[in-house]
Amino acid sequence: MYSVSSNIELKIQVEDIWKTISFHGNLNFYHPFCYTNKVIEGDKNSIKKDILIYLNGVIYEREFFYWDEMNGYELMIGKKNGKKSKVVWKIFKNKNKTFLRIEVFPYKTDKINSLLYPFVFYFYIRPKLKSYLNSVLKGLKFYLYNNQKVVKNQFGTHSWFS
Numbered sequence: 001m002y003s004v005s006s007n008i009e010l011k012i013q014v015e016d017i018w019k020t021i022s023f024h025g026n027l028n029f030y031h032p033f034c035y036t037n038k039v040i041e042g043d044k045n046s047i048k049k050d051i052l053i054y055l056n057g058v059i060y061e062r063e064f065f066y067w068d069e070m071n072g073y074e075l076m077i078g079k080k081n082g083k084k085s086k087v088v089w090k091i092f093k094n095k096n097k098t099f100l101r102i103e104v105f106p107y108k109t110d111k112i113n114s115l116l117y118p119f120v121f122y123f124y125i126r127p128k129l130k131s132y133l134n135s136v137l138k139g140l141k142f143y144l145y146n147n148q149k150v151v152k153n154q155f156g157t158h159s160w161f162s
Contacts, residue, residue, distance in 0.1 A: 002121050005103035006133035012144050014098060017091055018070045020144060021100070027052060030143035032135050032154045033161035045069075052077070054161040055152055062087075083107035100140065102133050132158055 010017055020026060024047060027037035033054050041049040046067045052060045059079065066074035072091055078084035086105040091098065106129065112120050135158065139150040153162055 001105055002108075002126075003103055003105045004126050004129040004133065005101055006130060006137055007099045007101045008137040008141055010098050010100060010141060010144060012098065014070055014091055014093075016144065017098065017100060020140065021089060021091075022047070022069075022073070024050075028149075030136075030139040030150050032139045032150050032152065033132070033158055035152075047073075056161055058161060078107065083109070100137065102136065104129055104133065128158075128160060132161065 020030070024039040024042065025037050027034045031037065031052075035053045035055050035057075037050060037052050039047050039050045041047075047062075047064050049061060049063050052062060054060070060077050061080050062075045062077045063084075064073055064075045070091065072089045074086065074088045076084040077087055085107045088101075088103045088105075090101045090103070092101065093099070106121075106125060108117060135155045138155045142148070142150055142154070
């Protein structure tokens with residue numbers, strides 16, 4: 001299975017990172033390609049399902065299936081009746097440093113021949129997803145350190161979501 005991940009070191013308490021990535025509508029504050037993020041199912045302690053509308057109008061549903069307070073969560077993301085990609089958000093410590101990792105396991109499209117898919121993945125999908133994840137993590141870091149909402153496309157545009 002193919003995946004793309006990105007990590008960021010955060011000199012912030014785990015509790016504050018968790019609070020920021022787990023509150024309802026959190027992407028509205030730090031996701032640079034988010035037009036709006038709204039919870040459609042959940043309770044005060046967790047999110048079960050939300051909708052992410054990107055700047056370019058693409059609408060994705062996120063369905064959370066694993067929620068581990070103070071450590072992270074896992075979700076499936078994609079168009080309402082379309083294929084979904086798995087996403088893992090994980091807070092972890094390494095040598096007294098705190099990190100957040102986002103890892104995406106993208107769905108495999110039927111539009112690309114199976115023999116060509118590895119090339120398309122490594123030379124097109126992977127760089128695009130890596131750039132996307134880096135922007136999201138930069139946005140989170142900016143928000144945590146400055147207590148200011150990220151502006152749209154703050155770290156550059158993205159051809160899939162801007």
